Every structure is written in C-alpha cells, then in structure tokens.
Amino acid sequence: MVLNEAALGAARRSLDQGAVNPSYGPWREDIIQLLNDSLATELVCVLRYKRHHFTAEGLASSAIAAEFLVHATAESGHADRLAQRIVQLGGEPDFSPDSLTKRSHAAYDDSKELKEMIKANLVAERVAIEAYSQMIAMIGDKDSTTRRLLEDILSDEQEHAEELKDWLVV
Template identity: 30%
Template sequence: MAATQEETIKLLTTAYSMELETVMNYLANSVNLDGIRAEEIKKSLSAEVADELLHAQRLANRIKQLGGKVPGSTSVVLGGQQQPPDDTTDVVSVIKAVIDAEEGAIAHYRKIIKATDGEDYVTQDLCVQLLGDEEGHLILFRGFLKEYDK
C-alpha cells in the first residue's frame, strides 16, 4: 500500500535529517583526521560533504513541493549515526562510520521508493537518484576499508 502524502513528507523529513547529520559528521572527520594514512579519506569526505548537502537541498525542495515544512535546527532529529572518534588517527572507525551511514541512507531510500511506488513518481525518482549516489559512496568507502583489513 502506497504512503499517504503526509507519510511521504515524514519519510522525506527523516531522510533530510539523516543527510544533514551526514554532512556534519563528514565535515568534522574531513577536518579532524590526522596522519598520512588519513589524507585520502579526508579528501573523499570533503568531496562527499557537497554531495550530501545537495541531497538535503533536493529533499527539502520536495518536502516543500508536497506541502510540508522543512525543519530548522531545533526540529531536525540527529544522533542516529556514529560520531567522529576522539582519536583523530582512528581512520578505520571513520571509514566504518561512513559505511554505516551510507547503508542507513540506502535502506531509508529503498523504504521511500517502495512506499511511493505507483503513487508519487516524482518522489520515487528523486529517491532512486539519491540511492544511486549513496551506493556509489558505499562502494568507495568499502574499497578504502579493504586496504585496512589486510
């Protein structure tokens, strides 16, 4: 059964919050990580910040188009993701946190795609596009982790 417009807005709002939390964590890790082994991860995270922010903007626009209200800082729900580690040289924890965040986003976009199937093709198309981006990010960071699992 397809989601109602109100349910779709709620799902999109959750995705919006997830993207903003990702932006904050990726930004923090792209600055805080130390060490030579961290340089490539920092560069990748820095590039991902812009992608994730664009995702949040696209979700915000769709929320508004559907008649919803985009939440401000006091209404955004945060805390669902692993936080940057205290040890600024712990590159593996950062990579694993990124993988976890990307897997969470993928699962949520799949949920929205399923909920809007046959009803809201615009939202569904948006989420299919975002899903593709997140799958690309996941593959990239799984590749980074392979180097550390040797």
C-alpha cells in the same frame, strides 16, 4: 482508457496548491514525513563527514579526508533536493537542530581513528541505502517524482558505500 474528469477538473482549480494535485490523496503528509526524516539523515551525514574531513589523521588521511569533504558536499546537495521537494508538496522542511539526531536514520560519529571514521561512514551509507530502498518501495506509484528523487539519491549512496568499502583496505 479514460482519464478521471473529476480529478482533471480539480487540477484546474486550487491553483494555490502548485504541484500538489488530488492524485496525491492521503499519502502526501506521510511522504512529507518520510522526506523530513531523510532530510535529518542527510544533515547528520554532512556534519559527520565534515568532522571527519577536519580531524582525519594518518598515512592516507589527506586523500581520504578530501573525499570526506566530497561526500559532505554530496549529502548537502541531497538535503537541499529533499527540502525543495518537501516545499513542492506543500510541507515545511524541518531543519531544527534540536531534533536532527532523533529523526535521523544514521548516527553522528566522533571517531578519532581513520579506519573507524571510514567504518562509521560506511555503516551510515548502508543504513541510508536500506532506508531509501524501503521508502522507494513504500511510495511505489503514489508519487513518481519523489520516487525518482529518492532513486537518484540512492544511487549516490550506493556509490559512496562502494568507495568507503574500498578504503577499508587502505
């Protein structure tokens, strides 16, 4: 097996492109768009979890509200990692509040009942799991770094969904 010498030569030039090499081909822009939509999803999730953290009331509310804050922090970390990857790919992370809910895969929620808050968050986590699973399949071997990032985030989202499912019986 022989490496593509033309691609290696191109990697020696174009130093201003940082990590972006010719092997990204035509998919780079599509991947940046997927990542920006995921960024919007994570930011909406942060806002939803924060609202639920501050407004949860009821029998088990203090423990669950504390976990809502833990989840908000995790989602914020996901957003940071997605934004960083977008920049590494030569894109610009879209933090525009005007379009967040339009680009997000998950919905914002202003439920007042604790059980409804848990349900809304579980739905959002399940949507995120499906969206990340589809993105991982679409990216395949086109961008292994982004795929690994999404797989890592997917693992967290699956853990969140399991916790929320268990809380529904509380």
